[in-house]
Amino acid sequence: MSERQMMKGSVALAEGAVAAGCRYYFGYPITPQNDIPEYLSVRLAEVDGVFIQAESEIASINMLLGAAAAGARAMTSSSGPGISLMQEGLSYMAGSELPGLAVNITRIGPGLGGIAPSQGDYFQATRGGGHGDYHVIVLAPNSVQEMYDLTIKAFELADKYRNPALILADAILGQMKEPVLLHDAPQRVPGKEWALKGAPVGLPTKRIKSLYLKDDEMEKHNWHLFRKYSQMREEDTMVEADLDEGMEVLLVSFGSCSRMVQSAVRMARDRGLKVGYIRPISLFPFPGDALREASEKAGKVLTVEMNTGQMWDDVRLNLAPGCSARLLARPGGGIPTPGQILEEAEKMIKAGDEVAKSIC
Numbered sequence: 001m002s003e004r005q006m007m008k009g010s011v012a013l014a015e016g017a018v019a020a021g022c023r024y025y026f027g028y029p030i031t032p033q034n035d036i037p038e039y040l041s042v043r044l045a046e047v048d049g050v051f052i053q054a055e056s057e058i059a060s061i062n063m064l065l066g067a068a069a070a071g072a073r074a075m076t077s078s079s080g081p082g083i084s085l086m087q088e089g090l091s092y093m094a095g096s097e098l099p100g101l102a103v104n105i106t107r108i109g110p111g112l113g114g115i116a117p118s119q120g121d122y123f124q125a126t127r128g129g130g131h132g133d134y135h136v137i138v139l140a141p142n143s144v145q146e147m148y149d150l151t152i153k154a155f156e157l158a159d160k161y162r163n164p165a166l167i168l169a170d171a172i173l174g175q176m177k178e179p180v181l182l183h184d185a186p187q188r189v190p191g192k193e194w195a196l197k198g199a200p201v202g203l204p205t206k207r208i209k210s211l212y213l214k215d216d217e218m219e220k221h222n223w224h225l226f227r228k229y230s231q232m233r234e235e236d237t238m239v240e241a242d243l244d245e246g247m248e249v250l251l252v253s254f255g256s257c258s259r260m261v262q263s264a265v266r267m268a269r270d271r272g273l274k275v276g277y278i279r280p281i282s283l284f285p286f287p288g289d290a291l292r293e294a295s296e297k298a299g300k301v302l303t304v305e306m307n308t309g310q311m312w313d314d315v316r317l318n319l320a321p322g323c324s325a326r327l328l329a330r331p332g333g334g335i336p337t338p339g340q341i342l343e344e345a346e347k348m349i350k351a352g353d354e355v356a357k358s359i360c
Contacts, residue, residue, distance in 0.1 A: 004179040009147045010035035012180045013103060013167065014043060016151030017075055019182065022101070023049035024074035026063035028056055028082060031115045032171040033105035036077045057082040061089030061102070068098040069208050071195030073155055077103035080121050081112060083129070090164050091130030094225070095210030097194075099158035101151070102136070103167045105174040108333045116333030117170040119255055122310035125168045126284045133222045135229050137165040138283040139238070140255045144178035150281070157236055159190055161228055168283060170306075172256040172335075232285045239287035240279040243294055244269070247276035248349045250298035252291065252315055254280050257306050257336065264341035275345055283311070288318035296320035300348045304328045304336055324348075 007015070014036050017025075025044060027037045037053065044051045054060040060076045067074035078086065083104045093100060104125065108118040125138045137157050139150045147169065154165040199205045212218040242265065243250075253261040258279045268275040278294050280287050295301050301323055303312045308331045316325055328344045330336050 004181050006177050007144060007180040008035060008175060008177050009141075009144045009169065009173040010105065010175070011039050012144045012148040013151050013169070013174075014039045015180075015182055016148040017101070017155070018043060018047060018049075019148075019184075020073065020152040020155040022073045022075050022155065023047065024064075024067045024072050025049070025076070026052050026054050026060040026067070026074070027076045027078065028054050028060050030057075030079045030082045032107055032174055033077050033079050033103065035174065036103065036105070057085040058089070061086035061093075064100045064102070065089055065093050065096070065098060068093065068100040069096070069196050071192040071197065073099075073159075075101040075103065077105065079105050079107045080109045080118075080124070083121065083124065087124075087130035090136060091128070091132050091134060092210050093164045094128075094134035094136060095132060095221075096208050097162040097225075098164065098208065099155075099162050100164050101154050101158060101167065102164060103151075104169070106168065106170045114333060115171060117172045117256060117306060117335065118331070118333060119170060119257060119306040120308075120310070120331065121168065122283065122305075122307060125166055126286070126314070134225060135163075135232075135284050137161065137163055137232065137236075137285075138168055139165065140168045140281060140283050141173060142255055142258045142279065144173065144176060145180050146281075147173055148180055148182065157232075159192075160236075161232060162194070163228065168255065170256055229285070233288075236282065237285045237287045237290070238281035239290045240281060241277070241290060241294060243276040243278070243297065244274045247274045247298045249274075249300045249302055249345050250276045250278060250294055251302050251304060251341065251345065252278050252280075252311075253304040254283060254311060257304055260336055260338050261304050261341055263338035264345065267338055267342050268345060273346070273349065280311070286314050286318070288314070291315065291318045292320050295323045299323055301325045302328060302341070302345055302348055304341055305330075306333075306335065307331050
């Protein structure tokens with residue numbers, strides 16, 4: 001174990017990738033994620049790795065596909081518009097069952113928007129984003145330490161399921177500095193007997209593909225992928241919960257926004273209010289069972305997001321029967337304050353059980 005170091009979130013993420021055994025990075029500049037390629041352009045050379053600034057995000061994701069097919073641990077990173085350009089490649093990787101990591105340090109959208117923090121890419125990340133029946137594994141850190149830890153975890157899950165993984169963060173987490181413990185992580189990449197390593201002349205060659213043209217072949221493949229996504233839900237859902245005995249309202253948030261919610265919970269408890277808190281860490285697979293159980297205890301749920309309510313769809317789908325729900329949303333780069341969150345929670349405690357939507 002090493003001592004804690006003050007470190008920027010994007011740098012911690014890059015160090016997590018190196019600790020996980022990633023030795024290939026392909027990317028293209030876009031704010032607010034440029035600290036990642038800038039740092040890795042130097043850091044990978046120190047561990048005999050390969051850094052390539054590609055000519056576009058489309059080239060980056062296809063280089064990642066190729067490296068993954070050869071069995072390497074590799075990654076790319078971008079922000080919303082760049083991740084949009086990568087969707088075809090991510091779909092090909094999911095269809096071909098290739099592990100790899102993409103990082104989205106989100107900015108405001110749609111369009112070019114701006115570089116302020118946002119959580120507007122939740123739908124893109126959790127709904128596949130590209131064509132076909134597929135999902136990527138999505139992890140959402142809320143601290144600089146988790147930028148490091150969850151990057152390591154993302155590589156492990158990608159290899160476990162032979163599926164692309166995505167870290168969904170934002171400009172707050174990418175730029176803020178906090179103490180980080182750079183702990184030891186297994187650097188040995190697991191054996192990948194399916195990887196393309198070349199074959200002697202005259203012997204059968206392996207194939208990695210996402211094209212299936214025979215009768216019923218594609219349907220069988222999609223059901224195979226579906227079973228894999230179901231296994232993810234059963235085995236690798238990640239959630240943080242701080243539930244108060246007899247709580248009157250449950251607060252739900254993810255990523256950097258959950259930091260403000262945690263502060264609001266502390267403020268509420270200082271006032272003697274019974275307030276609980278739950279944070280999905282894996283956005284796919286979404287921790288629906290944990291949310292349903294917690295919402296049944298509270299009866300009222302307040303979801304807080306820096307978008308127009310994208311995770312709120314998943315929250316409402318997984319609420320306990322009869323539970324009322326409200327939304328506090330800031331979609332334009334604004335950040336909900338702990339005071340605003342506490343005010344909304346107090347309103348819910350005082351109000352009846354009607355389902356209402358509250359936009360701030």
